[in-house]
Amino acid sequence: MISRGGKRADDPIGPTAAWIAPAALFLLLAFVAPFAALLRAASHGDPGAFLRELGGVWTHPHTRRALGNGLALSAGVSAAAILLCLPPARLLARSRFRGRGAARLLLSIPLAFSGVIVGFLAVVMLGRVGFVPAVAQALFGRPLGAGLAYALPGLFLAYLFFEIPRAVLALEAAFARLDAELDAAARTLGAGPVQRFARVTLPALRPALLATFATTFSVSLGSYGAALILSRRFSVLPVEAYQEFTAFGNDAGASAMAIWLAGISILVSVAARRASRTATEETR
Amino acid sequence: MRSASWERLRSAAAAALLLLLLAVVAAPLAVVVAGSVLDPRLLGLTSETWEAGSRHSTWFSYVLSLYGRHLARSAALALCVVALAFLLGAPAAYGLSRRRDAFARTVAVLLDAPLAVPGLAVAIGLLLAYPRARASGATLAAGHLVYALPFFVRAAGNALSGGNVPELEEAAAVSGAGRWQRFTRIVLPLARPGILAGALMAFTISWGEFNVSFLLSTPTTSTFPSALYLTYTTNSFPVAAAATTLFLAAAVPALALLQRIASPEAARFGEAA
Amino acid sequence: MNRALTGLALAGFLTAAAAPAPAQEKTVIQYDCIPNYANWGGVTALYKQKTGVTVPPDPKGSSVALAAIEKEKDSPVADTAYYSGAIGYSAAQKGLHQPYKPAGWEKIPANLKDPSGLWWTVHTGTIAFVVNTSALGGAAVPRSWADLLKPEYKGKIAYDDPTWGGTSYTMLYGLNALFGGDDRNFKPGLDYLKRLDANVLSYPRESIYNGVLRGEVPIWINADGNGYKMKNADNGPIEVVLPKEGTFSMPLVMGMVKGAPHPDETRKYLDWLLTAEAQAEFSRGFFRPVIEGTIPPEIASKFLPAADYRRARTLDLAKMAASADALKKAWLDEIRRGR
Numbered sequence: 001m002i003s004r005g006g007k008r009a010d011d012p013i014g015p016t017a018a019w020i021a022p023a024a025l026f027l028l029l030a031f032v033a034p035f036a037a038l039l040r041a042a043s044h045g046d047p048g049a050f051l052r053e054l055g056g057v058w059t060h061p062h063t064r065r066a067l068g069n070g071l072a073l074s075a076g077v078s079a080a081a082i083l084l085c086l087p088p089a090r091l092l093a094r095s096r097f098r099g100r101g102a103a104r105l106l107l108s109i110p111l112a113f114s115g116v117i118v119g120f121l122a123v124v125m126l127g128r129v130g131f132v133p134a135v136a137q138a139l140f141g142r143p144l145g146a147g148l149a150y151a152l153p154g155l156f157l158a159y160l161f162f163e164i165p166r167a168v169l170a171l172e173a174a175f176a177r178l179d180a181e182l183d184a185a186a187r188t189l190g191a192g193p194v195q196r197f198a199r200v201t202l203p204a205l206r207p208a209l210l211a212t213f214a215t216t217f218s219v220s221l222g223s224y225g226a227a228l229i230l231s232r233r234f235s236v237l238p239v240e241a242y243q244e245f246t247a248f249g250n251d252a253g254a255s256a257m258a259i260w261l262a263g264i265s266i267l268v269s270v271a272a273r274r275a276s277r278t279a280t281e282e283t284r
Numbered sequence: 285m286r287s288a289s290w291e292r293l294r295s296a297a298a299a300a301l302l303l304l305l306l307a308v309v310a311a312p313l314a315v316v317v318a319g320s321v322l323d324p325r326l327l328g329l330t331s332e333t334w335e336a337g338s339r340h341s342t343w344f345s346y347v348l349s350l351y352g353r354h355l356a357r358s359a360a361l362a363l364c365v366v367a368l369a370f371l372l373g374a375p376a377a378y379g380l381s382r383r384r385d386a387f388a389r390t391v392a393v394l395l396d397a398p399l400a401v402p403g404l405a406v407a408i409g410l411l412l413a414y415p416r417a418r419a420s421g422a423t424l425a426a427g428h429l430v431y432a433l434p435f436f437v438r439a440a441g442n443a444l445s446g447g448n449v450p451e452l453e454e455a456a457a458v459s460g461a462g463r464w465q466r467f468t469r470i471v472l473p474l475a476r477p478g479i480l481a482g483a484l485m486a487f488t489i490s491w492g493e494f495n496v497s498f499l500l501s502t503p504t505t506s507t508f509p510s511a512l513y514l515t516y517t518t519n520s521f522p523v524a525a526a527a528t529t530l531f532l533a534a535a536v537p538a539l540a541l542l543q544r545i546a547s548p549e550a551a552r553f554g555e556a557a
Numbered sequence: 558m559n560r561a562l563t564g565l566a567l568a569g570f571l572t573a574a575a576a577p578a579p580a581q582e583k584t585v586i587q588y589d590c591i592p593n594y595a596n597w598g599g600v601t602a603l604y605k606q607k608t609g610v611t612v613p614p615d616p617k618g619s620s621v622a623l624a625a626i627e628k629e630k631d632s633p634v635a636d637t638a639y640y641s642g643a644i645g646y647s648a649a650q651k652g653l654h655q656p657y658k659p660a661g662w663e664k665i666p667a668n669l670k671d672p673s674g675l676w677w678t679v680h681t682g683t684i685a686f687v688v689n690t691s692a693l694g695g696a697a698v699p700r701s702w703a704d705l706l707k708p709e710y711k712g713k714i715a716y717d718d719p720t721w722g723g724t725s726y727t728m729l730y731g732l733n734a735l736f737g738g739d740d741r742n743f744k745p746g747l748d749y750l751k752r753l754d755a756n757v758l759s760y761p762r763e764s765i766y767n768g769v770l771r772g773e774v775p776i777w778i779n780a781d782g783n784g785y786k787m788k789n790a791d792n793g794p795i796e797v798v799l800p801k802e803g804t805f806s807m808p809l810v811m812g813m814v815k816g817a818p819h820p821d822e823t824r825k826y827l828d829w830l831l832t833a834e835a836q837a838e839f840s841r842g843f844f845r846p847v848i849e850g851t852i853p854p855e856i857a858s859k860f861l862p863a864a865d866y867r868r869a870r871t872l873d874l875a876k877m878a879a880s881a882d883a884l885k886k887a888w889l890d891e892i893r894r895g896r
Contacts, residue, residue: 026433027394031406031409035409084301087302092302101543105536105540106306111489114492120516121312124312124521125311131315165485170481172481193291241404258401265399
């Protein structure tokens, strides 16, 4: 019987806490403590006002809109990234073709670019005088895509550009550890390819899919570089937070927004874990 | 017969998508690298010529003269972050893949939380919490690690959650192998694809990290992405292109090296015995 | 594999530990030290050549620099900072600077410095249209603020977000004054900018020198110095225009940060910046030195004629700083968020 990592009373590896503790301690020191320092500095000893700030993020129309924009964009980009990257990830994990290492290497490069640089690259490619319109002008006589960088599709592409490596690498790792024997067993039992995908591969992948979605969603939600460079009216919450911090020194408002963002990411992460646990229980 | 042709169709579609992704990623990089060596007019861009009487023969030497030290610092920092991500993240991924108790769940959720928070907030928080640790670059490394760790753990965890690792471990335990031995001789080798992916991610994330570094680094601990930002905003295109090429020229070999050190091919099950 | 990774870890730690070691040389930390702006690259290189002291580049704009210095109040990192006039004034007001009167202080005009030495001008710029003539697509070069409203410039204009950049804030405040507003009435300036909004491509929160030079943005409302640099040093197809109705001169100021980590070196540096050779070096970035008579004639000849510059008014920095928050918020609400 192949179990899928559920609770085991006689778990032989020893106390889990010991393995997780170093990372937990680090997070406590490097994220939780600074966040607390931020809150303390931002609330100026007036928790009531700070709570009002928190609520203000929802009640002020421009921050509410920015929040909504960010949620929609992040969800869309994450879904698109996963859908696009699933087959190539499988290919990279399963097949041994020449240039596989090079392909993986190339796809991991955008990880190195911050949102701001990706924004600049988008302008270089799809700006008013970008490379793509220049080539289109030469080939078709019309500057297709000129200025696309400043519109929503351009922003979407920019976000996608830097989510692709995260999705591909994480999914490849998931595929690599997928039990190929189950798939083979199902095939010998006569299951067709679609059935195998739906009944065997997908459920086995589900935890990884949900986890990857949660991570790419969080990253998109918190990323403000590309939006800062590219968009005029379409704002996202991190851009508003950046504005409040640097232009107005409004620490309270900016940290309130940071809390909203962190909170949503935590919720999504929790939901993903819960959903993947149900999945593993279902396959038993 | 039907399944074979379906397989071929599926492989062809996957290959096509892979090529599409590669094209989307490669195109801007190619344009920029080309821009650092070719005459910009060829790329349809407005022509600019280098400043007359400049002491530098190429844009590369200009960028290096101003930002060479930034480049070296970014490299050292990125390697440091990979090492730390491995030391903290590999055991954590292992622990998280086995247990689902409240502690593990909290940590797993907390890992992802920083990703959604703008780097600026993390930077300011670290600044306020540990003002004196800033000069050594320790808070900068911490800021990078906060963003690199979730990806490392995610990738390593994905590799550990499938397959039959628990069974092999149990077999080893029954044969008398200790906890540490089981971790280093069985779990790590089997998780190698995930660890490789995670290390790659951690390196590239730290290498290119901009948001935290922008506010947290001092001009003497400044990293190359700040230099890159400056060239894209205040310099002409060939200078920005040269800086990007240097950025890539340093990142790509390091990534390739990382990939060779832990090749997934070497995850031999025979080692587990 | 484990050994390889351990080796990598050790290598990482060692290189990371070794990296700060070379920085034992003398440094002065200046916030907002952008090499290609006002030729800070050339100025700092010259200073290093003369004294061996390094002033590393720093990408922070004026507002970001102010925010950083404020956050670091308790353990300062910066020795000095370079700001657009009104922002430097605010920094001094917030008590972030310590008083210092560099050598050559007397040569700075009284309205361009703080009487107690909390800030002073190092060079000035003027708000102008920086026009990439080959990217105009056939339209004529605009010569006035009124021209900019014409439909043929749709999607061709950009100016930096005033909540982020000091130059644009100068323009915002100045336009309001030009069109008859004052510190309590922002309507004239905002009305004009609202009408201009129809023609604006974007409100960047970073410098778009690169973009304008490439032709991505044909008309940039920014400092004239940037335009001259593009035209003369980078040989771009650029024309600098001082609008007919009037424009505004913008002092660029510096101050010594309170609690500066390297006070002696900083004072020497600040002194040197007002010497003839430093001022001449600034002028190679096409910003007008504050000390009279230091600009080399071959550079002075590249500027537009003095007659054009008579159109430039000076603005009261104290009033600019006082209105800053309110005016920036008003711009944000009405223009960027389009209410």
